[in-house]
Amino acid sequence: MSADSVQPARSPILSSTSGAVPTPDGDPSPGVAWHYGDPLGEQRAASRTASVVDRSDRGVIELAGPERLTWLHTISSQHVSDLPDRRSAENLSLDLNGRVEDHFVLTDVDEVTWLDTGAERSVPLHDFLAKMVFWAQVTPALRTDMTVLTLVGPQVRSGAIAELLDIPADADVYTAGNLPELHHDDEPLGFWRVMPPIGEGRTTPVVDLVVPRDDIPRWWKELTTAGAHPAGAWAFEALRVAAGRARLHLDTDERTIPHEAEWIGGPQEQGAVHLDKGCYRGQETVSRVANIGRAPRRLVLLHLDGSSDARPATGDPVSAGGRTVGRVGTVVDHFELGPIALALVKRSVPADADLIAGDPASGTAARIDGDRYISDDTVPAGRAAQDRLRGRS
Incomplete structure (x- = not known):
């Protein structure tokens, strides 16, 4: 089949x-x-x-x-x-x-x-x-x-x-x-x-x-x-x-x-x-990220510039300062929030970054929804144990 x-x-x-x-x-x-x-x-x-x-x-x-x-x-x-x-x-x-x-x-x-x-x-x-x-x-x-x-x-x-x-x-x-x-x-x-x-x-x-x-x-x-x-x-x-x-x-x-x-x-x-x-x-990857690492990207909610008639498409790049930092997911018009999208972006992208969804030269301005953005600065348990063994604080 x-x-x-x-x-x-x-x-x-x-x-x-x-x-x-x-x-x-x-x-x-x-x-x-x-x-x-x-x-x-x-x-x-x-x-x-x-x-x-x-x-x-x-x-x-x-x-x-x-x-x-x-x-x-x-x-x-x-x-x-x-x-x-x-x-x-x-x-x-x-x-x-x-x-x-x-x-x-x-x-x-x-x-x-x-x-x-x-x-x-x-x-x-x-x-x-x-x-x-x-x-x-x-x-x-x-x-x-x-x-x-x-x-x-x-x-x-x-x-x-x-x-x-x-x-x-x-x-x-x-x-x-x-x-x-x-x-x-x-x-x-x-x-x-x-x-x-x-x-x-x-x-x-x-x-x-x-x-x-x-x-x-x-x-x-x-x-x-x-x-x-x-x-x-x-x-x-x-x-x-x-x-x-x-x-x-x-x-x-x-x-x-x-x-x-x-x-x-x-x-x-x-x-x-x-x-x-x-x-x-696939368990090894899940366990390794949970215990000693971090996921390279995070899921964020983007608010798109509603003054633009253009909309990015699923799979389009998300860029900051001309550099690609992620990909656009679902794009949809919301009855209260206006045009919004989900995106996978690099973990290092700050919540207040000025982003472009779509073509970096002609795409749609976007900002991350700060209410959903969770800053994760905690040290995974496995990484903390490694640091202790190596004498790091």
Whole structure:
């Protein structure tokens, strides 16, 4: 099975929802709505009330078998060997040098582990997992019949929407639960899960629904009837960028290690890399950076000059004084912050640096968001121990 053999189907929401505008050609979220006629208003609704976002471009993989979690634990970065039923986590697959190849969300429900990831990585991730089975009692299966809807906003955890989905008021991040029945047959019914919040200050709640693809129209109707406003991928991306949450292959490149994208931490820290677990591919780099070094780059939020009609593109350079110091990630217009972008920049770049995003001679002026910039001057534990052994203070 090749990486191009499965393409996300065009969502039925595009043809059934008034004003739906598809994502642009070449967008990493193909086949879904970019907006429904009012992109900034959709962001405002998602920040202040409740919205539903069609994310059916995401690919879903099923892991069945009694050793699914212990096996996954040995080949990925997160501690999942004892993940409880109806709990989720974020996880990475790294290469031998500790560079990020895949980022995915996993949820264990009723003795089945469900993984979902970006459209372009679902087949490669499935193929990697299938190759790594060996003698383990686990069966990976690409489930093109399952996909994702996402609820965003302060009202998704209360009132009619929470009642519809049967989400307990005390459900914390990464809690999951079975969805109520929409029909009575033997097909999978799907589940909900609480995800880390997004938006400014990371305060806007998020709940994912992993559902049968054929049930998208029915769930869309149920959720909008319960009060959720339709919102396109633009709205979700704007709130994600404002929160400083990286997206694979937009905000990362082929050299990215987990520390640079702020993916360090167990489920309790809402991370994707547990620092206290056994061996896995790429662990040496993770351990070395955590204990005796620093990541060469850091993820920052850039405020772009709104007076310019031009916008940098993902992958464009970030420069300071004519010297390249980083790369541009996701670029998006935010309903309150204006044009913003995520970027990976050299750790030595100060928070008050005057930057250019795009061509150094004609690009867009940019500044780092100081509220999200964390100055890390602490000495890693391993480096401190080395210094003591060498008689350094």
